[in-house]
Amino acid sequence: MNRPTALVNKKFRSTGIGVVQEKAMVVLLAVCALMTIGITLGIIVMLISESWSFFQSKYVSLGSFLTGTEWTALQSKDIEKAQFGIWPLLSGTLRVTMIAMLIALPCGLVTAIYLSEFASNRVRAILKPTLEVIAGIPTVVLGYFAVLVVSPSLQFLSGGGFDTFNATSAGIAVGILCLPMVCSLSEDALHAVPRALREGAYGLGCTPFETSIKVVVPAALSGIISAFLLAFSRAIGETMVVALAAGTRATFTADPRQQSQTMTGFIVEMIKSENEYGTVQYFSLYAVAVTLFVITFGMTLVGQLIRRRYQEVYS
């Protein structure tokens, strides 16, 4: 084929440098992207290697860690008497998280339904920024709010039935924290449901209530559930609120009026106690962190699986 010389002889100076530049940029960007995998690897290596030192210690065993119902890592001066059973911390975390979910999930979902199905533009213009402001409030502020307002009002309402630091006030604050997240993610999911479904429902004579609950919410269910799971793992990993408001005694009960040290609360307490690097107590914080990481990582993975597997595709 008879092509112009300019196309046959492609060794222009500019393209020569350009190709190299292009390759270099791609490599640079790829390194950035691979860095994120490096972070995950770093987390896993760190957790395994440091908690290895914990389980290697002669004072603890994996079995008693997983089944023990007493956690006295910081209370007992004597390392031989210290008990390392994860259940008090786990139950503390679950108590706080459950209370938070009882507040955040229904309220968040209802607010999302209201925003996407009912709200006029004017109401939305007030409500959405409000939720964004709540989402932007630092968690340490909500922890202070729990200590300053929620806990005293609970004590006032119950006539002193609650401890000063208790699972309920921490749970309420964590619930307030998770609400905007549940709301905005569920609203995205609800928003993605095509109008045709709603119009079909109205056409069949459904009331707005029936349309939202029986048609729109089921259609958006995968998105809503993954929003719920995200909120759940956020609540489990929440730190500053529980460090301020939940108390520092690890209790193994179901009573939400008592103190309850959570996993993250223990990590903060441990850091504050300034135990020296290398002691069993110090390494116990990594064992707690592994538990925390496994739970939240599992939650996010399940959430993504649900989102991918059960997502309804409308096109």
Add this chain to the structure above:
Amino acid sequence: MATVSSTPVDGGNSPHGTGFAAGEYSVTTDNSKRRKLYSRLFYLLCVFISALSVVVLGVLLVSIGWQGHSRLTSDLLQNSHSELNPDSAGMWPSIVGSIFICGICALSALPLGVGTAIFLEEFKPTSKPLKMLHSFIQLNISNLAGVPSIVYGLLGLSLFVFMFNVFGRIQVNESSGTELFGVSHYYQVLSLAGGGHTVLIPQDDESQATISVDAPIQAVDRDGKKFELAIWDPKSGTPKPSDPEVRQRTVRKGQVGGAYSETEWYYLRLPFGKSFLAAGLTLSLVILPIVIIASQEALRGVPPSLREASFGLGATKWQTVRNVSLPAALPGIMTGAILAMGRAIGEAAPILVVLGAAVAKNSGPQNLMDNVVTMPVLIFNWAGRQQAAYQELAAAAIIVLLAVLLLMNSVAIYLRQKMRVG
């Protein structure tokens, strides 16, 4: 899908509110009455619960404002934390510290995050293994976004503070690890001039903490100039030199001096120790997934026709990204970046893990390896105390922090609004 997102949903659902007034439906059975009642009740429930969040926000702001308004004085902004005198304690070092840490955070997280987003959005691979790697990175980022920030704190503690103990452990009040640059070690010896005037003698052996000067030795003055240090022996009977210039350069024989290090602002050592550099880098890990996801959204929002036009003009992929996609996505990226920075300013848990809960610091960081206090850590410390004075201080500090955040958020909202119009 475009029709759904572009038309507001509520435009189509007139059958609420007045649409349900009695008489509009010709068929009114008990059943339909009940259903309409349910619908009405549900609507009221929705309004009630949605209003609840506004109420909660109101209660929060009012209670904190009520608690802290008396402490919003210039003392709060100018002074530093004081254990003895909570009545005049302030938060100036923590404000400076927060700004510095956010600076480090922005410098490291933004380029990395935007780079990753560009790689994921603009360089879509074609071969199968690369596609798998691509989706793996994507999955990984979504998972990283769900990792609790305190776990990032622990990662920062292992990675930046101790560097997995490769360089030895950081010890309190002792220079350790590998010092790279920005530091000079001296002995500090009292000269004859009196009034606490000292001369500096370069330190050869860093493990030796003290020196006793018996013979003339090379020293440096505060400007870094070298000079020969003279010795005056009281036992020899010679009178003390009278010239103040000479006295400054003379020490008594047998005078003992301690180790002293002078650091420049760029002082760097490995591992980083409990430094603000380590804290900033840790925070950048926390906000990295947020930055990446926001930048990806922004890049996805750039119309493909713009890129195609650029390709059509003969631009390469990177040229297209640099000159077309990135400028077009910039407002969105900026919004995401500001929101991420707001998150970084408010984040306390990772900093608490990396730097500890101590707040006794009366200035901002002096060098990269200096310790630092941030606003959320200070608030955490104050809020955890029993004294009423500290509780009020915590509330006042929260007001300052919220004001900073509100400012940042309004900038972000302004940028988003501007982007939508343009």
